[in-house]
Amino acid sequence: MNRQNRGENNKALIEFQTVSKSYKNTLALDKVSFAINKGDVFGYIGPNGAGKTTTIKILVGLIRDYTGDVYIAGKNISKSRQEIYKILGYHPQEAGFQRWRTIDHTLRTFGRLSGLESTHLESKIREVLEFVNLQDVRYKKIIHLSGGMIQKLRLAQTLLNDPQILVLDEPLSGLDPSSRYQVKNLIKNLSQKGITILFSSHILTDIQDIANKIGIVNNGRIIKIGSPDELQSEFHIGNIIEIVYNKGGNPCPNLENINGIERIEIGASNKQFAHLKGDADIDDTIHRILRKITEHKSKMRNFRILTPSLEEVYLKYIEGDIR
Amino acid sequence: MSLKILFLDELKGFYKSKVMIILWVGMPLLSLLFHYIVPDAEGIPISSIVAIIFSSIGGMLASAMLSTSIASEKVRHVYDLFLIRPVRRTNILLAKFFAVYLCLIIATGISLAVGLIIDQLTIGNLPEYVVDQAIESLSISLAAMAISCSIGIFFGVMVSSVPVAAILSVYLGNQLSAISILPTLFIDFIDPIIFSLLICSIVPTIILTISITIFARKQF
Numbered sequence: 001m002n003r004q005n006r007g008e009n010n011k012a013l014i015e016f017q018t019v020s021k022s023y024k025n026t027l028a029l030d031k032v033s034f035a036i037n038k039g040d041v042f043g044y045i046g047p048n049g050a051g052k053t054t055t056i057k058i059l060v061g062l063i064r065d066y067t068g069d070v071y072i073a074g075k076n077i078s079k080s081r082q083e084i085y086k087i088l089g090y091h092p093q094e095a096g097f098q099r100w101r102t103i104d105h106t107l108r109t110f111g112r113l114s115g116l117e118s119t120h121l122e123s124k125i126r127e128v129l130e131f132v133n134l135q136d137v138r139y140k141k142i143i144h145l146s147g148g149m150i151q152k153l154r155l156a157q158t159l160l161n162d163p164q165i166l167v168l169d170e171p172l173s174g175l176d177p178s179s180r181y182q183v184k185n186l187i188k189n190l191s192q193k194g195i196t197i198l199f200s201s202h203i204l205t206d207i208q209d210i211a212n213k214i215g216i217v218n219n220g221r222i223i224k225i226g227s228p229d230e231l232q233s234e235f236h237i238g239n240i241i242e243i244v245y246n247k248g249g250n251p252c253p254n255l256e257n258i259n260g261i262e263r264i265e266i267g268a269s270n271k272q273f274a275h276l277k278g279d280a281d282i283d284d285t286i287h288r289i290l291r292k293i294t295e296h297k298s299k300m301r302n303f304r305i306l307t308p309s310l311e312e313v314y315l316k317y318i319e320g321d322i323r
Numbered sequence: 324m325s326l327k328i329l330f331l332d333e334l335k336g337f338y339k340s341k342v343m344i345i346l347w348v349g350m351p352l353l354s355l356l357f358h359y360i361v362p363d364a365e366g367i368p369i370s371s372i373v374a375i376i377f378s379s380i381g382g383m384l385a386s387a388m389l390s391t392s393i394a395s396e397k398v399r400h401v402y403d404l405f406l407i408r409p410v411r412r413t414n415i416l417l418a419k420f421f422a423v424y425l426c427l428i429i430a431t432g433i434s435l436a437v438g439l440i441i442d443q444l445t446i447g448n449l450p451e452y453v454v455d456q457a458i459e460s461l462s463i464s465l466a467a468m469a470i471s472c473s474i475g476i477f478f479g480v481m482v483s484s485v486p487v488a489a490i491l492s493v494y495l496g497n498q499l500s501a502i503s504i505l506p507t508l509f510i511d512f513i514d515p516i517i518f519s520l521l522i523c524s525i526v527p528t529i530i531l532t533i534s535i536t537i538f539a540r541k542q543f
Binding site for chain 1: 325328329332335336339340396399400401403404405406407408409410542
């Protein structure tokens, strides 16, 4: 395939192909391959030291000695750096600012360095400051800003050049609950504008209600990629069926004798949990349970299959239960 | 383009820094003070003494300022946000060097002018030798300070600990900058001005080239 035309031939806006990176004797990334389509919000998740920041630094061009290929909009980033700068916004995990600058001065410099015209710069600075709600502290020195304000400034500088792709490395780390909520909402707003976002975190709850695609990385390898629904439905942790009976009603006895059920757990508030065997035919087992309940004339209020939470799915993958 | 933006920015940052305020105000005051403490100065014009003191103190402070600023910015990943834009790594270092050096040139000029005024007031009409010595001292000072600044850049790039960068640049920066002066003291046929200009061009260029090469290969 003609590499220059990759972006036209498929929808992938970002594409990693067997990318590896070592630091001395440590393999930080091991043949990582994944693709992010235009408009995706890709949650890149893994424990600390899994390889998230290395992946991101390769993508934004801060790490250049790696093996494999990385494409943005069909262009190999090692050969089209100047074009990539224009469409990329990067929120680093820990980058600081020169403390003697004010917020205004910082954004003005980054705006100029990104090639913004002076006439456009002023309105753009005002726009991004309003977006992150820092307009009231525009002329405050960096040294006097709180952690939350610094994080918002990091986000503001990514937006100066109207990027098509936003790369956010742990944008919620180190924030208090209120700032987390605010920054999370800002990211949601950006995703609604159609910007493609790669968003890393080591906390799943940070990304599960924002991302439409999740990549789980551990020990430098991508373990799993899929939508939150796909990840949840792909494997069933225990396959548990919850049965809720009417208040004062009689729970159905002897459900454990049904073929496919491993055990029955009695819960509070007239609940029963039927733990299915690993090889059980779920549809057949449900049918048998319902028939038994009907035969026993137990009055049932609710019946549902408990799906694993993303947290459970994530932990299962990270702990190496499923490889 | 990025060099111009970065240079003007660094200039704005450095000229208001505490170190530069010491040089802007403190050194001319030191010229005046020196005149009152050692009014006679064994016949050496105040302007020459000021230039030598300035090259030593000014060079040392500038060197420490550059090394600590680069080391600290490196550690705090300040350059990440520059390098994801069309900015050459070379320009980041050159902007710092030229900004600090320009501040030093201006500060030296002011202090030397104060020294010459004092000489004018004490000696009367300035004899030719005083002006010659002032020019000579100025050229030696500028050479020494250029070397100090480039050494500051070098240690800033090489070292990640701010205190270590400061100690190395202050100590070694001062020692190495003396090469701009020593040969002129011991070898008669060397013209101090030409020698200073040569040293001022060659040594910092070599040190800066090494620093830039190392900086370009650094992993951020």
